[in-house]
Amino acid sequence: MDRPGAVAELTAELRRFVGDHTPGDTRWCVALSGGPDSLALTAVAAAVVPTTALIVDHRLQPGSGAVAAAARDQAIALGCVAAQVLCVDVGTAGGPEAAARSARYAALEQARGRQPVLLAHTLDDQAETVLLGLGRGSGARSIAGMRPYDPPWYRPFLGVRRSLTERACTELGLTPWRDPHNTDARFTRVRLRTEVLPLLEDVLGGGVAEALARTAAALQQDGDVLDLLAGEALDRARTGDGLAVTELAGLAPAVRRRAIRAWLLAAGARGLTAVQIHAVDALVTAWRGQGGVAVPGGPPRERLFAGRRGEQLILYREPV
Template identity: 55%
Template sequence: MNSAAVAEITGAVADFAERYLVSTEVCVALSGGADSLALTAAAIRSGLGVRALIVDHGLQPGSAEVAERTALAATGLGAHPRVLRVEVGRSGGPEAAARAARYQALDGARDGLPVLIGHTLDDQAETVLLGLARGSGARSIAGMRPWTAPLGRPLLTIRRAATRAACADLGLSPHDDPHNADPRFTRVRLRAEVLPLLEDVLQGGVAQALARTAEQLRDDLDVVEHVTDQHSASIAGASVACADLATLAPAIRSRLLRRWLLQQGATEPTETVVRAVGALVTGWRGQGPVAVGGAHDHRLEIARRDARLVVERRVR
């Protein structure tokens, strides 16, 4: 069947493939939900050879059976399924741990092929709202990119309702993960409560507006990153001259400082840490060193010495 929803999603995948892919063979991260099922069907309909990678997190009773049913559905669509069983750790909370295990499994099984993921426009809107609420910076508010090799998201212009409609039109029975309706998860409450309320108060179009804002912001950030690249020589060494950074725009300076801190072995410097190091450059009042992480046997500190930023290692 070639319904409006099926045609819309197939067209989105075909456009994505023409723009980003050099191979006609891809992997699809197939959860069994409507989004990834519709993506799998559309990828095959658009002429791609599909390997369906089905991750069984083992977090719910019957997960193995769900994975096997999903594999059968993938075979019925014309894909080549493979079930990946993973062990989920605890670092960063259940959502983050499951995501880390999933992406590690996908990367290990993709055999050099790109992996397509079924994130939709609704997922993008939720991501932007989460970034806004957490104050985690422009990169977070800019949301997900359609293509960050080897991961592709062809459905970022497609509403979640369209993927469900496509599955219904194709006679597919998506699996509804109970976690996707569990209000203990922040994203679920955004989906079920916050976005519908915003749509009501602002009279519709909120999800599309959030996704459009993210796209515009990504374009702006690309320019900022390009300018930052042009100043990368100023952070090439083990120490940095404060004068080389002081005259730069704050957005450029903070990005250069973050890159330099990572080069020196800092542990994922937060915005607070980067700002504190930046204050050594532009707000110098004789303050002491800034701790920026380190290894188990030492910690790293950034100090200002003779108008330069230097790295000092303190034995724990």
């Protein structure tokens, strides 16, 4: 039997994904950059349900407006019911890649209304994300990579290789945009894609990208169980405005740190690192009278701290 075409394979993948993780809407949005992955996703999505394309113009490269306009025209030609260009201002927090990502997701969140958003990340993207997490040493949550469904974000192509989206564009006669940043070795992810992963594939005899993606999926399942246990433990540890140290001290370290992380996030902390969570954990397990631990987040012109008062962990704020 002849192998099905790339478009047919991607369409079947999308339909399977929707069947398993229905966004719960008769319409959806798709984030379209104009590259082969998002262009292929837009093509198959528009053929399945009414789809609105959201094109983010980061305005970081000359001619970005023309690229966005071309992607908008392609979306309409592919059958999207609407296509909108979202112009954003990219900051500097966390470096250029993180800042662009933050600006992009904020724009998509604002523009989507109540509709879910399909993102065109592939298995290759997942493998790169796992390697980034390994390099940062920030724990299992980071190595677990991207979730296939994390409402309102849905990633139906996490199980397919990037080469399949390239083939689909060829079948459809589409000319994707080639982002020069995707070949710029100044960016960490580019070097992972062009140097590290090919070397690992060569040394380990292939199948590395798929193995990394399987690792991410397994860690997500394990993490879901730990998060459930941590949530139950957090409820038991609550005492007024704080947490009971004696309740936390009896928990397994992985559960306790997840409970602490959830507690800090609920208080407005953002961008927590493993170092900060371990420092707060030490207020429970290695208490020597040390002062509070500053954590990122909180209202403007104030710093958020986690501290210990007697047998309680507490949160407090101090002016900057």
